[in-house]
Amino acid sequence: MMSGPIRSRLQSMLGGQGFLLFYSLVSLSVLAWAMVTFDRVKTGTPLWDGMAAGPWVVASLLTITGTAFLLPSFTRNPALAGANAAGVGTWIPAGVFRITRHPMMWGIALWALGHIVASPTPRVLIVMSGLIVLALLGSHFQDKRKVAQNKREFHPWQRRTSFWPRLQELGALRLIWAIAFLVWFIATWLHYHFFGVPAGLWMWIG
Template sequence: MISLLGAAFFFLGIHLFVSGTRLRDMLVERLGEIRYRAVFSIASAIGLTWLAIVYGNAPHIALWPTVPAARIAALVLVLIGFLFVFIGLTTPTPTSVGQENAVDRPVDGILTITRHPFLWGVAIWALAHLLAVGTAAGLVLFGTMLVLALIGPRAIDAKRARALGARWDLFASHTSNLPFAAVLAGRTRLRLASVRWWQWFGAFAGYALLLQWHAQLFGVTPWAGL
């Protein structure tokens, strides 16, 4: 469990105290954008691999019961998370790495829900697994991903505001971090018609494949306890 906590602190630390901060700006000045991204990507991959390995070897001490209703809710939440992640990754957005110029595109599709669809998808996925797993090791792993997904958007917003200035301010004024906040505030209209059919299909297909191969990939069937 100590190793799992160490991996969690490392993975959280490089994102919370480097990515999106003034320290990142200093490192980019010294290393250059390409080298910085390469180093940070390697560090992130190391942290994520470390988390995955030690999670598999950690004692899984139950903290709360995982009742069937919670597992059903988790299955629904993972589907919603897949929609946010897949459609978000396949939609040009200035909040993604290397897509800063998308700030000048009209706001539509999933960006009318949130300007951080990928991270909200991860947050929903992590919450689903917290409901379904209910162990101390699961709390550390999925809690780490949940915290990072919820805090990450603020760091990205600050980084983009420094880099893009008024262009970002205009984009941000028509979008929101919190899902549906801009729609409810009247700053944009919900426009999902621009989401392509293959984006919907890809998300549902990915979800179906995950359910089919979950036991082989992760050693746990998503239907356990139902």
């Protein structure tokens, strides 16, 4: 719907803001349905022991990195809905955008992948794999749509940035790493104390 002909028809009918509101309501409804269904489905047998030290450390690193990508993605991000594209073609990538031009979607994908590693049950695999596909495939189609809408601004921006994360640029996040760790630590504490499921360091210190 976000990239096909249905999107154009809906935008013509509802207008830009109306379409965003409609899409947000549909997305929230689907998310709520997925959460309710997830809760009702039996856990199932995990494919491996996600609570072993190795997978647990990998999952923790993935979710910390996902948090570090997500936090700065709300600032000067031309991919956000309603963002002003004027001058984007002249921007020099800085911070998280030196790593990828889609930090929000990669943050979601890494967060979902971390959950798969730590809890590889059928229901987690289905829901989190779906999130990964939606995030990354959506980003791919968004790139095409942005260039089609405004080639002058987005073609240079896409040439200067990368879809796939540039691991050699992870140091560009600097202080964000410390902030991300703190946010992750608090989030995993909430996860443990409200849902009764240990996450992150709380596996050992809870």
